[in-house]
Amino acid sequence: MEYSQYGKVGPMVSRLGFGVMRLPPTKGGGWGTVHFPKSSRIIRHALDAGVNFLDSHHDYHEGLSEEAIGKALKGWKGRRVYIQTKTPMYRPEPLSYFKKRLEEALEKTGVCPIDYLFFHSLRKKSFEERGDLFFKLTDWAANRGYIRFRGFSSHDSPENVRAFIDTGEFDAMLLSYNWQKPTMQETIAYGADRGMGVSVMNPLGGGSLAVDTPPILRLLPGAETGAEVALRYVLGTPGVTVALSGLNNHQHVDENAAIASMRNPMTARQWRTFQHRLESIQQKADAVCTHCGYCMPCPEGVDIPQNFLLFNRATFFGMNEFARSGFRKLREHKDGDKSAFACEKCGACVSKCPNEVDIPEQLEEVADLLA
Numbered sequence: 001m002e003y004s005q006y007g008k009v010g011p012m013v014s015r016l017g018f019g020v021m022r023l024p025p026t027k028g029g030g031w032g033t034v035h036f037p038k039s040s041r042i043i044r045h046a047l048d049a050g051v052n053f054l055d056s057h058h059d060y061h062e063g064l065s066e067e068a069i070g071k072a073l074k075g076w077k078g079r080r081v082y083i084q085t086k087t088p089m090y091r092p093e094p095l096s097y098f099k100k101r102l103e104e105a106l107e108k109t110g111v112c113p114i115d116y117l118f119f120h121s122l123r124k125k126s127f128e129e130r131g132d133l134f135f136k137l138t139d140w141a142a143n144r145g146y147i148r149f150r151g152f153s154s155h156d157s158p159e160n161v162r163a164f165i166d167t168g169e170f171d172a173m174l175l176s177y178n179w180q181k182p183t184m185q186e187t188i189a190y191g192a193d194r195g196m197g198v199s200v201m202n203p204l205g206g207g208s209l210a211v212d213t214p215p216i217l218r219l220l221p222g223a224e225t226g227a228e229v230a231l232r233y234v235l236g237t238p239g240v241t242v243a244l245s246g247l248n249n250h251q252h253v254d255e256n257a258a259i260a261s262m263r264n265p266m267t268a269r270q271w272r273t274f275q276h277r278l279e280s281i282q283q284k285a286d287a288v289c290t291h292c293g294y295c296m297p298c299p300e301g302v303d304i305p306q307n308f309l310l311f312n313r314a315t316f317f318g319m320n321e322f323a324r325s326g327f328r329k330l331r332e333h334k335d336g337d338k339s340a341f342a343c344e345k346c347g348a349c350v351s352k353c354p355n356e357v358d359i360p361e362q363l364e365e366v367a368d369l370l371a
């Protein structure tokens with residue numbers, strides 16, 4: 001396993017982190033349950049493979065993920081394990097509530113101090129409304145020796161994330177980033193240059209990039225799986241400290257750990273080849289649709305950009321299963337059919353498209369391919 005310093009003042013952490021949010025449930029149980037013995041075995045397996053960084057949230061698995069960490073770490077005598085957890089500042093609760101949640105997290109994990117406490121899903125608005133409360137919480141917690149550092153996770157725009165970085169108040173951040181969604185690339189480098197630890201969520205696009213199709217494997221010659229392509233891309237991005245993976249079985253752990261053990265996941269030459277090939281595929285996909293959304297709304301409720309996005313994923317990246325499952329979700333949407341099948345060919349969208357896509361005709365192709 002390779003290790004990297006988590007920001008200017010942080011510890012050395014494994015380049016693969018365990019995102020503790022997809023633990024095995026109990027038999028017949030759902031999201032709000034955790035099979036603790038199985039979870040402990042997987043977490044221990046990851047620790048044995050060199051992982052020393054666990055990422056959680058007070059609310060993952062309805063509060064049980066922190067308990068799962070505690071059970072897995074009980075009696076652990078190996079290397080020091082670093083814990084990052086998040087507090088749900090989006091809840092309209094007073095300071096006392098968040099203090100209590102943190103005290104519960106300390107008790108559940110059996111770890112004190114918790115290394116990182118994050119403002120979960122920070123946005124410009126929530127920063128303005130709840131930032132001071134979070135700083136009060138973290139100051140109180142640091143004074144009591146409950147936490148060491150503070151940070152944020154965010155899905156906000158790159159500009160707003162840079163503004164959070166520029167406050168100088170945070171030690172680390174967690175952003176969503178992968179080769180299909182590289183918009184945070186410069187922001188990651190920006191944060192790292194300013195001493196922030198950077199962890200990445202969704203390195204495998206929620207599993208959608210872990211497919212071994214020829215167009216995906218061609219992005220990184222020599223890679224054997226789509227998961228390898230995706231993880232090496234993230235770990236090879238300048239500024240990324242740790243990629244979080246929602247590991248839920250021993251095989252996942254082994255595969256991901258092997259990739260995170262590469263000293264140089266992406267050479268400069270491989271990076272250039274990757275970008276070049278990706279851009280060339282993207283150009284072809286953009287000729288179909290750039291997903292700008294100018295054609296919306298459709299009077300029949302068709303989600304035009306999303307239909308074309310799925311079509312492009314299938315056509316240009318071979319992500320057929322991902323695309324078909326996405327298409328099914330559009331068809332069965334709770335607000336009515338949003339798939340290409342709902343198009344009545346009224347033509348209202350056509351003149352709005354800067355790409356001059358013949359939308360109704362193209363939607364027929366989408367339906368043929370993905371139905």
Ligand code: SF4
Pocket residue numbers: 297298299300301302304342343344345346347348349350359360
């Ligand atoms: S042509 Fe089809 S997709 Fe376009 S606005 Fe009409 S119903 Fe919607």
Ligand code: SF4
Pocket residue numbers: 288289290291292293294295296304305308352353354355356357359
């Ligand atoms: S306006 Fe054209 S390019 Fe933009 S989302 Fe609609 S179909 Fe795609």
